[in-house]
Amino acid sequence: MGEKGESxxxxxxxxxxEEELNTKRLKTVEGEESNMVEETENIKLKTSxxxxxxVEPSIVKEMVTIxxxxxxNNNETSIPIPLPNVTSNTLRRILEFKxxxxxxxxxxxxxxxxxxxxxxxxxxxxxxxLLDILxxxxxxxxxxxxxxxxxxxxxxxxxFTPEEEAKIREENAWAFEGFECDD
Amino acid sequence: xxxxxxxxFNNLPEGCIANILSFTSPRDVCRLSLLSSxxxxxxxxxxxxxxxxxxxxxxxxxxxSSLSLPSKKDLFLYLCQKPLLIDDGxxxxxxxxxxxxxxxxxSARNLFIVWGDTPRYWRWTSLPDAxxxxxxxxxxxxxxxxxxxxxTGMLSPETLYGAYLxxxxxxxxxxxxxxxxxxxxxxxxxxxxxxxxxxxxAERGRRLRYQIVPRRAGTGIFNRARFLAPVEAPxxxxxxxxxxxxxxxxxxxxxxxxxxxxxNDGQExxxxxxxxxxxxxxxxxxxxxxxGIEIRPxxxxxx
Numbered sequence: 001m002g003e004k005g006e007s008x009x010x011x012x013x014x015x016x017x018e019e020e021l022n023t024k025r026l027k028t029v030e031g032e033e034s035n036m037v038e039e040t041e042n043i044k045l046k047t048s049x050x051x052x053x054x055v056e057p058s059i060v061k062e063m064v065t066i067x068x069x070x071x072x073n074n075n076e077t078s079i080p081i082p083l084p085n086v087t088s089n090t091l092r093r094i095l096e097f098k099x100x101x102x103x104x105x106x107x108x109x110x111x112x113x114x115x116x117x118x119x120x121x122x123x124x125x126x127x128x129x130l131l132d133i134l135x136x137x138x139x140x141x142x143x144x145x146x147x148x149x150x151x152x153x154x155x156x157x158x159x160f161t162p163e164e165e166a167k168i169r170e171e172n173a174w175a176f177e178g179f180e181c182d183d
Numbered sequence: 184x185x186x187x188x189x190x191x192f193n194n195l196p197e198g199c200i201a202n203i204l205s206f207t208s209p210r211d212v213c214r215l216s217l218l219s220s221x222x223x224x225x226x227x228x229x230x231x232x233x234x235x236x237x238x239x240x241x242x243x244x245x246x247x248s249s250l251s252l253p254s255k256k257d258l259f260l261y262l263c264q265k266p267l268l269i270d271d272g273x274x275x276x277x278x279x280x281x282x283x284x285x286x287x288x289x290s291a292r293n294l295f296i297v298w299g300d301t302p303r304y305w306r307w308t309s310l311p312d313a314x315x316x317x318x319x320x321x322x323x324x325x326x327x328x329x330x331x332x333x334x335t336g337m338l339s340p341e342t343l344y345g346a347y348l349x350x351x352x353x354x355x356x357x358x359x360x361x362x363x364x365x366x367x368x369x370x371x372x373x374x375x376x377x378x379x380x381x382x383x384x385a386e387r388g389r390r391l392r393y394q395i396v397p398r399r400a401g402t403g404i405f406n407r408a409r410f411l412a413p414v415e416a417p418x419x420x421x422x423x424x425x426x427x428x429x430x431x432x433x434x435x436x437x438x439x440x441x442x443x444x445x446x447n448d449g450q451e452x453x454x455x456x457x458x459x460x461x462x463x464x465x466x467x468x469x470x471x472x473x474x475g476i477e478i479r480p481x482x483x484x485x486x
Contacts (some may be wrong), residue, residue, distance in 0.1 A: 120195070120199075123198075135202050135203050135206055139205075139206030139207050140206075142203070142207060147215060147217045150218060151218055154192035155192060155193075156222070158218070160217070160219070172214065172216065174213070174280070175214045179214070
């Protein structure tokens with residue numbers, strides 16, 4: 001009896017210590033977001049190239065697709081969640097980006113290919129903040145550029161016939177008038 | 184980010200493309216609809232044009248006769264093309280095509296015109312080329328004072344606005360303005376006002392623009408000035424100042440002169456006051472037709 005009492009007491013103590021440790025870890029990562037998390041376990045995500053990442057629950061909360069998936073599965077977090085559309089490189093970038101507080105300047109150092117992969121991943125994972133930043137960066141890049149420039153740069157296939165093109169140009173004539181692009 | 188991309192933009196879902204487009208501008212969206220059928224489809228979507236329309240367009244439209252247009256793009260372009268009469272025909276509303284910012288014109292009836300109700304000084308008539316049912320006709324005053332107000336909550340946030348008096352000379356009886364400096368101002372009511380001086384005589388501007396302006400009055404056309412107006416305005420240095428100080432012709436063939444500019448940060452709602460005054464000289468002047476005061480976004484600020 002006494003032993004059981006002792007062992008359960010120490011088990012409780014150990015659990016309490018662990019919980020405190022986990023909360024502290026989360027606090028150091030999240031800074032001010034110290035009040036939210038009940039779960040202490042990291043979420044396991046498996047990328048398309050079969051690599052498993054352990055991610056803090058607070059970060060996963062921003063991945064609305066995953067968060068919804070977890071909630072729909074009774075908060076079952078022990079098995080790795082598959083991300084068939086996200087490679088390990090991309091997920092690593094996302095976590096890096098997040099750790100830098102979504103610093104726009106960091107994104108500008110990446111190649112266009114990576115930015116695209118990030119957009120596709122952010123779209124799939126439904127990460128609004130990340131998606132907004134990436135979207136704005138691409139938008140800034142294509143603003144005030146000629147159609148030819150954007151088409152060539154992004155390799156966009158023109159699937160219009162010359163007649164269709166002429167018609168669209170005419171419909172939007174005002175947008176071409178006096179237009180000086182900064183290609 | 185200078186090399187060509189291997190990843191195919193065509194792979195982006197249309198929703199993503201629409202999202203990207205919504206952060207550009209109405210013009211960019213229309214041009215880039217040429218890229219591909221996916222781009223065109225994204226460019227036509229309501230999701231994109233909803234972002235360019237002012238957030239309160241429903242309220243604004245409800246003040247006018249009901250409009251039903253098939254798409255948000257159509258609505259946007261419609262609001263850019265023609266001014267819409269709102270507030271019982273006292274104001275007009277329009278969108279600026281470049282970024283969808285709101286523009287207004289306060290009709291003369293919506294302004295405070297000192298002596299405006301005294302037929303000896305001011306009359307009210309209708310002109311076919313005016314957008315409002317009435318314009319104010321200045322017959323003759325020595326005290327010229329016109330003021331207008333607009334709540335900044337009606338304007339687009341984070342925008343530099345310019346205010347302009349929209350008027351024209353009455354073909355018969357325009358007088359007293361050729362050497363008359365008129366004071367104009369803009370600012371928050373009860374707060375700091377930015378004041379400038381202008382001339383309402385477009386002819387004077389034209390004369391000065393095409394002649395070499397001597398540093399001192401006393402030669403050529405300025406001989407007359409010495410006898411008619413002992414106080415001449417300081418000699419104008421360059422074309423930019425000339426432009427700011429004199430009326431310009433508008434696309435609708437009226438004239439406008441800038442009263443000043445105001446940056447709307449979109450924080451608290453305040454009353455913006457604009458004014459035109461000539462109350463110091465005591466000289467009589469007349470022959471103006473005033474349509475109203477227009478408030479619209481400016482591209483570049485006055486220095």
